[in-house]
Amino acid sequence: MNTFEVVGNDFVYNGQPMRLLSGAIHYFRIVPEYWEDRLLKLKALGLNTVETYIPWNLHEPQEGFFDFTGIADVVAFIQLAGSLGLHVIVRPSPYICAEWEFGGLPAWLLADQNMRLRSYDISYLDKVDAYYDVLLPLLQPLLCTKGGPIIAMQIENEYGSYGNDTAYLQYIQEAMVIRGMDVLLFTSDGPEDFMLQGGMVPGVLATVNFGSNATSAFAKLKQYQPDAPLMVMEFWDGWFDHWMEPHQTRSAQDTAETVDDILRYEQASLNFYMFHGGTNFGFYNGANHIKQYEPTVGSYDYGALLNEQGQPTDKFFAVREVLGEYIDLPALELPVPIPTANYGTVTLHEYSPLLQNLDVLTTAIHSSSPEPMEKLGQAYGFILYSTIVKGSRTEMELVLQQVSDRAIVYVDETYQGIIERWTPSNLPLEVPEQGIRLDILVENMGRINYGPYLRDPKGITEGVRHGNAFLYDWTIYPLPLHSLSDLIYTQTETLSAPLDQPAFYRGIFHVQSPADTFLRVDGWVKGVVFLNGFNLGRYWQVGPQKTLYIPAPLLKQGDNELILFELHGYKQLQVQLVDTADLGQ
Numbered sequence: 059m060n061t062f063e064v065v066g067n068d069f070v071y072n073g074q075p076m077r078l079l080s081g082a083i084h085y086f087r088i089v090p091e092y093w094e095d096r097l098l099k100l101k102a103l104g105l106n107t108v109e110t111y112i113p114w115n116l117h118e119p120q121e122g123f124f125d126f127t128g129i130a131d132v133v134a135f136i137q138l139a140g141s142l143g144l145h146v147i148v149r150p151s152p153y154i155c156a157e158w159e160f161g162g163l164p165a166w167l168l169a170d171q172n173m174r175l176r177s178y179d180i181s182y183l184d185k186v187d188a189y190y191d192v193l194l195p196l197l198q199p200l201l202c203t204k205g206g207p208i209i210a211m212q213i214e215n216e217y218g219s220y221g222n223d224t225a226y227l228q229y230i231q232e233a234m235v236i237r238g239m240d241v242l243l244f245t246s247d248g249p250e251d252f253m254l255q256g257g258m259v260p261g262v263l264a265t266v267n268f269g270s271n272a273t274s275a276f277a278k279l280k281q282y283q284p285d286a287p288l289m290v291m292e293f294w295d296g297w298f299d300h301w302m303e304p305h306q307t308r309s310a311q312d313t314a315e316t317v318d319d320i321l322r323y324e325q326a327s328l329n330f331y332m333f334h335g336g337t338n339f340g341f342y343n344g345a346n347h348i349k350q351y352e353p354t355v356g357s358y359d360y361g362a363l364l365n366e367q368g369q370p371t372d373k374f375f376a377v378r379e380v381l382g383e384y385i386d387l388p389a390l391e392l393p394v395p396i397p398t399a400n401y402g403t404v405t406l407h408e409y410s411p412l413l414q415n416l417d418v419l420t421t422a423i424h425s426s427s428p429e430p431m432e433k434l435g436q437a438y439g440f441i442l443y444s445t446i447v448k449g450s451r452t453e454m455e456l457v458l459q460q461v462s463d464r465a466i467v468y469v470d471e472t473y474q475g476i477i478e479r480w481t482p483s484n485l486p487l488e489v490p491e492q493g494i495r496l497d498i499l500v501e502n503m504g505r506i507n508y509g510p511y512l513r514d515p516k517g518i519t520e521g522v523r524h525g526n527a528f529l530y531d532w533t534i535y536p537l538p539l540h541s542l543s544d545l546i547y548t549q550t551e552t553l554s555a556p557l558d559q560p561a562f563y564r565g566i567f568h569v570q571s572p573a574d575t576f577l578r579v580d581g582w583v584k585g586v587v588f589l590n591g592f593n594l595g596r597y598w599q600v601g602p603q604k605t606l607y608i609p610a611p612l613l614k615q616g617d618n619e620l621i622l623f624e625l626h627g628y629k630q631l632q633v634q635l636v637d638t639a640d641l642g643q
Contacts, residue, residue, distance in 0.1 A: 110135070157354045168432040176217070214227055217256060269295070317381070368396060398573055407631070452488055461477055564620070577620075580604075586623045587620070590613070590619055
């Protein structure tokens with residue numbers, strides 16, 4: 059049994075004052091084969107603690123169905139960290155933000171339109187309790203009080219930026235306590251009055267999150283909490299990227315100078331957010347909504363101390379130099395670098411059109427009105443709405459009263475246009491006397507993960523109109539794209555021109571020695587990539603991200619299957635596997 063507690067202005071571990079020097083590594087953004095590599099590099103920097111969120115939506119993807127295997131094996135990650143001599147900070151809040159889909163909340167919560175998220179709403183808290191009944195018993199043996207590595211746990215995440223429901227925060231605190239979480243509990247918020255006032259819990263340690271201006275941030279924390287340790291739970295050493303925006307960067311010098319500003323405060327502790335960012339594989343990227351909807355890219359490189367592929371950056375060495383002024387650093391012993399490979403060109407020699415394969419991919423649902431994904435039990439991916447419009451209708455527009463997030467419209471399988479959430483518009487639609495088949499394919503580009511618009515149902519949520527008249531009698535095709543194994547392919551050499559509708563394009567490439575590589579999709583427009591059945595994430599020509607990271611454990615020695623689900627078209631039926639990342643300008 060070990061103890062970790064607050065005594066005056068100090069953290070104390072087993073009776074000895076301790077400065078927490080921590081780095082954030084999210085196990086769910088890294089293939090498990092690379093966890094040890096990243097943790098050893100964290101130790102080599104001179105850190106003594108690793109911090110991780112726990113995303114609810116990863117572990118309970120369907121209500122009552124739990125998954126703690128593979129990349130979701132949080133117990134194995136924590137045990138590994140402990141075996142390497144690291145302490146662990148865990149943030150198992152129902153909500154995590156983290157630029158992660160829906161801030162870690164499971165999409166199925168949105169099936170209840172009356173539920174109030176992140177509040178003292180019994181319908182919401184009942185779901186949290188059911189989740190904690192499974193999760194927290196897994197963590198209990200890993201607590202330092204039981205001889206494990208977990209020294210602290212977070213109650214909620216930046217709650218003061220969202221609300222001020224103290225009863226809710228106290229409920230979450232008690233939910234942890236009654237399930238045996240007898241380690242130090244804490245909150246984390248930005249260094250603003252309303253944030254600290256809304257997010258603090260009486261008797262619980264408050265920490266702050268910031269990227270600069272340490273003096274003012276610490277002063278504000280001291281104003282509200284004068285007799286406790288100073289802790290930066292999130293020191294933002296970089297930033298994340300949105301599609302359609304420039305690539306974010308922060309210099310190593312600026313980062314190191316701010317670290318120095320933090321550590322000048324005696325016994326001030328910090329957690330680098332991120333030490334290593336990793337990747338938003340699959341459909342797990344989140345989105346922001348300040349003035350408009352802003353989806354996050356797949357790479358979570360973050361400009362962190364390790365890059366997306368896990369290699370130390372200039373920032374790593376600049377920070378290590380600063381740390382050496384405050385602590386005795388271990389000898390710099392880094393693991394053997396993970397190799398990268400340029401596998402060259404892959405030709406996609408087969409294709410399978412989406413509209414001709416709907417019945418292979420999913421089961422149709424008939425509905426009077428278009429319904430959002432969540433009402434149909436779908437969490438991620440795409441959804442297609444189809445109807446027949448009859449009667450002569452001229453000089454009228456097609457109106458999607460609310461679409462989340464990007465819709466492509468077809469009439470009798472012919473492309474008509476795009477309607478996007480961030481630039482809503484209508485499409486002219488002429489209907490001849492004999493009628494038309496109208497298909498609308500909607501992409502869920504990631505639910506909002508921060509701010510007041512967390513309730514973010516996907517698909518068509520308020521109906522479709524032709525002019526002022528609503529259209530009824532729809533056939534709906536949920537397309538989560540869990541499996542593509544039943545698709546029927548045709549040779550691409552039969553194509554006389556690129557298709558103007560969504561299709562799956564497949565190619566096979568051979569690998570003798572698997573190594574990390576990066577997929578370039580120059581000449582393609584927008585879509586999703588699947589490697590040996592694993593969803594690598596999205597690509598989009600608008601950038602900034604230009605490559606998708608492929609860790610070696612996802613490759614097979616021998617033949618590998620690559621599938622692009624392309625929404626629009628292509629300039630050439632080839633992609634490149636290169637040895638260098640390109641995250642844009």
